Amino acid sequence: MSLFGKNIRKIRSVKAMSQQAFAEIFDLKRGTLGAYEEGRSEPKTETIIKIANYFSIPIDDLLTKELTVNQLLKFKGDIEDHFFEETKHDFISVPCITPEQQNDYIKNASLSSFINSLPFISLPNDNAKKKRAYIVDDLEMSTENGGLYPKDIVFGEWIPKSAFDTISPSHMYLILTSNALVLKRIYPKGDTLTLTSDHKGIEEQHITTSEIKELWEIKSVLQHRLPDTKNNHVLDKIAFLENEFKKLKSSM
Structure with a gap:
C-alpha cells in the first residue's frame, strides 16, 4: 500500500486545512478524501497527478516516501496562495x-x-x-x-x-x-x-x-x-x- 493517504493527511495538518477544504480543491467528496487518508481506498491516477502537481511534489515521493514537516514547510505562505519556493532542481x-x-x-x-x-x-x-x-x-x-x-x-x-x-x-x-x-x-x-x-x-x-x-x-x-x-x-x-x-x- 502506498503512503499517499498518510502524506495528504500530513499536508493538511501542516497547512491547517480541513478535509472539506482540501477535497474541494481537487473536486473530491470529503468522505472520499477520508477513505484515502485511512487507507480504505486508493485514488485514481488522475487525482494523484493533480495533487502532486498542485504541491510541486514528485509523484514517486508522494506515493512511496513519508514526507517530512520540513519538506512541506518549504512552501511559501498559505496553501491558497498557490506560490511555492523555487526548487534548485531542474x-x-x-x-x-x-x-x-x-x-x-x-x-x-x-x-x-x-x-x-x-x-x-x-x-x-x-x-x-x-x-x-x-x-x-x-x-x-x-x-x-x-x-x-x-x-x-x-x-x-x-x-x-x-x-x-x-x-x-x-x-x-x-x-x-x-x-x-x-x-x-x-x-x-x-x-x-x-x-x-x-x-x-x-x-x-x-x-x-x-x-x-x-x-x-x-x-x-x-x-x-x-x-x-x-x-x-x-x-x-x-x-x-x-x-x-x-x-x-x-x-x-
Whole structure:
C-alpha cells in the first residue's frame, strides 16, 4: 500500500486545512478524501497527478516516501496562495495521456491547445528530449511474472520521422497512427514494422513507417505496485532468445 493517504493527511495538518477544504480543491467528496487518508481506498491516477502537481511534489515521493514537516514547510505562505519556493532542481512538465483522453489524443495530437489541456507530470530533466507520458489501461504488455498493468505510467522520448531507421528491435514504443494509439514492441524490416504485445495470444500487427504520425520510445515506467524482481534474469534471457528467433525467422 502506498503512503499517499498518510502524506495528504500530513499536508493538511501542516497547512491547517480541513478535509472539506482540501477535497474541494481537487473536486473530491470529503468522505472520499477520508477513505484515502485511512487507507480504505486508493485514488485514481488522475487525482494523484493533480495533487502532486498542485504541491510541486514528485509523484514517486508522494506515493512511496513519508514526507517530512520540513519538506512541506518549504512552501511559501498559505496553501491558497498557490506560490511555492523555487526548487534548485531542474524539472520538466510532461504531458500525460489518460485512458479517457486516448481517443481525443488520436484526433488532436497536433494541436498545442489540446496538449496543454492534458494533465502534466513533473520529472527531473535528464536531457532535452521531448517527452510524453501514457497511462496503461489494458493487459497487452503484461506477462505471467510482471510487465505492465493498468495504472502503470510509461514515459517515452520523441523519435522524429528522420530517425525512424534507428528504431531498436524489440524495444517498446508508444505509436500514434491516424486511427490508433498503441503501446507495443517493434520489430522493423525495411519500411514494414511488426508490432507485438508481451501478453501471449495477442496477434501481431503490421504497419509501414509512413502510417506513423508520432513515435515515442519508452525509457522508464512508474509502476502502480512493487515490482517482482526475483525472476528478472530469467525473463531477460527468454526475451533475448525470442528476439534472436525473430531475427532468424525474418532472414529465412
